[in-house]
Amino acid sequence: MKIVGIVGSNADFSYNHQLLEFIAKNFKSLIDVEVLDIKDVPMFNQSKDQTDSEPIQYLNKKIDEADGVIIATPEYNHSIPSALQSVIEWLSFKIHPLDGKPVMIVGASYDVQGSSRSQLHLRQILDAPGVNAVVMPGNEFLLGEVHKAFDEEGNLKDAQTAQFLEGCIKKFIRFINVVNILDAPEGMKDLSSTEDLYATGSIDTTIKDVDMMADDWVEQAAEVTGAVEGNTYVKLDRGILTVDQINYFLKSMPAELTYADSNNQFLYYNYKYEAEDMLASRRPKQVGYPLAECHPKQAFSSVAWVIQQLRTGKQDIVRTHVPTHGPDKFVVHNYQAVRDEEGNYLGINEYVQDIKPLIDWYLEQTGQQLTGGKVDAVSGATSKVDTVSGATVKDN
Ligand SMILES: Cc1cc2nc3c(=O)[nH]c(=O)nc-3n(C[C@H](O)[C@H](O)[C@H](O)COP(=O)(O)O)c2cc1C
Numbered sequence: 385m386k387i388v389g390i391v392g393s394n395a396d397f398s399y400n401h402q403l404l405e406f407i408a409k410n411f412k413s414l415i416d417v418e419v420l421d422i423k424d425v426p427m428f429n430q431s432k433d434q435t436d437s438e439p440i441q442y443l444n445k446k447i448d449e450a451d452g453v454i455i456a457t458p459e460y461n462h463s464i465p466s467a468l469q470s471v472i473e474w475l476s477f478k479i480h481p482l483d484g485k486p487v488m489i490v491g492a493s494y495d496v497q498g499s500s501r502s503q504l505h506l507r508q509i510l511d512a513p514g515v516n517a518v519v520m521p522g523n524e525f526l527l528g529e530v531h532k533a534f535d536e537e538g539n540l541k542d543a544q545t546a547q548f549l550e551g552c553i554k555k556f557i558r559f560i561n562v563v564n565i566l567d568a569p570e571g572m573k574d575l576s577s578t579e580d581l582y583a584t585g586s587i588d589t590t591i592k593d594v595d596m597m598a599d600d601w602v603e604q605a606a607e608v609t610g611a612v613e614g615n616t617y618v619k620l621d622r623g624i625l626t627v628d629q630i631n632y633f634l635k636s637m638p639a640e641l642t643y644a645d646s647n648n649q650f651l652y653y654n655y656k657y658e659a660e661d662m663l664a665s666r667r668p669k670q671v672g673y674p675l676a677e678c679h680p681k682q683a684f685s686s687v688a689w690v691i692q693q694l695r696t697g698k699q700d701i702v703r704t705h706v707p708t709h710g711p712d713k714f715v716v717h718n719y720q721a722v723r724d725e726e727g728n729y730l731g732i733n734e735y736v737q738d739i740k741p742l743i744d745w746y747l748e749q750t751g752q753q754l755t756g757g758k759v760d761a762v763s764g765a766t767s768k769v770d771t772v773s774g775a776t777v778k779d780n
Contacts, residue, residue, distance in 0.1 A: 498528030601672025
């Protein structure tokens with residue numbers, strides 16, 4: 385997931401820059417962060433339009449290409465620095481790259497209250513109609529007394545603070561997925577036209593002369609292609625199995641597996657339960673359908689968005705938690721890109737799992753439990769953080 389980190393300070397040495405570098409280095413297994421400085425951005429002046437200047441266009445392009453933005457703001461006189469304000473003014477004057485973009489705010493400052501007031505102002509600014517960013521609620525990461533916070537390697541000295549920051553980053557990743565999939569912003573509404581969900585085209589493997597909507601598509605397609613079944617051996621990379629063995633092997637997977645090809649045609653699922661007993665229901669007669677016939681029209685944008693993420697290589701896997709089946713289950717829909725050796729997109733492997741039994745087993749095996757108690761219920765901050773202001777408590 386591509387993230388742009390914008391440093392809210394134009395100082396030559398900046399703790400907020402250091403904070404973003406720390407995030408980029410320490411959470412690189414979660415997100416791919418590019419840290420951008422704003423030193424070269426000119427002061428905003430409505431009468432002297434410099435929207436086309438290199439520094440502003442560079443920011444514009446980077447934000448546009450990113451899945452989300454993290455802004456690290458200092459606090460100047462209880463507000464954000466004028467340099468950051470100026471950048472946001474350029475980005476809401478003739479161009480609007482933050483429109484609909486998921487944004488997370490963090491901040492580092494000298495005061496014990498660590499940028500809490502500037503973060504509040506920044507939220508308000510980002511909410512202005514010309515900016516229209518989608519700012520993640522709560523999860524305020526406030527780094528007070530910043531001159532004491534980092535060691536010589538640029539790491540946060542306090543492990544609990546780093547852990548809280550990691551929690552905020554993980555929530556931001558989920559927030560980005562939710563914003564993009566469920567709360568489709570304006571720009572995404574057109575996405576349904578970017579994918580041929582009715583599978584009107586064809587690829588090399590498309591089985592022609594069989595009606596995709598036929599209830600017995602599988603049987604008809606098998607006849608047309610002379611597909612093997614039963615005890616016939618199939619050579620795979622790496623192994624040889626009979627068709628029956630492949631079938632039972634796939635059915636034994638601890639997930640509901642579905643394969644749709646790059647032409648957006650639903651080709652297979654590991655049919656072991658009837659639709660009403662599945663986490664994500666499928667019916668035998670649906671196999672062969674184009675994806676448009678497997679989803680309601682209101683979901684087309686989201687479906688197209690997911691496919692686009694995988695097809696273009698922007699993401700290799702898109703995950704979403706679908707809160708079905710009550711609190712005893714934690715159902716995750718995973719959309720995994722299928723690619724050949726050259727990286728060409730071949731389709732989607734959608735695997736739907738209840739991951740709760742695995743988590744419970746892991747906790748039992750390792751003698752751990754999910755406490756949730758380390759996080760303060762009011763501010764969402766760790767116990768190191770003052771519950772009223774949300775600022776980092778001074779270490780004595
Ligand atoms: C004009 C000015 C006003 C400041 N006001 C505040 C403030 O209101 N609260 C605070 O915590 N720090 C304040 N500071 C200190 C900044 O937090 C500190 O300079 C910090 O290092 C700035 O972030 P940076 O290192 O990323 O540039 C102020 C600094 C300046 C230069």
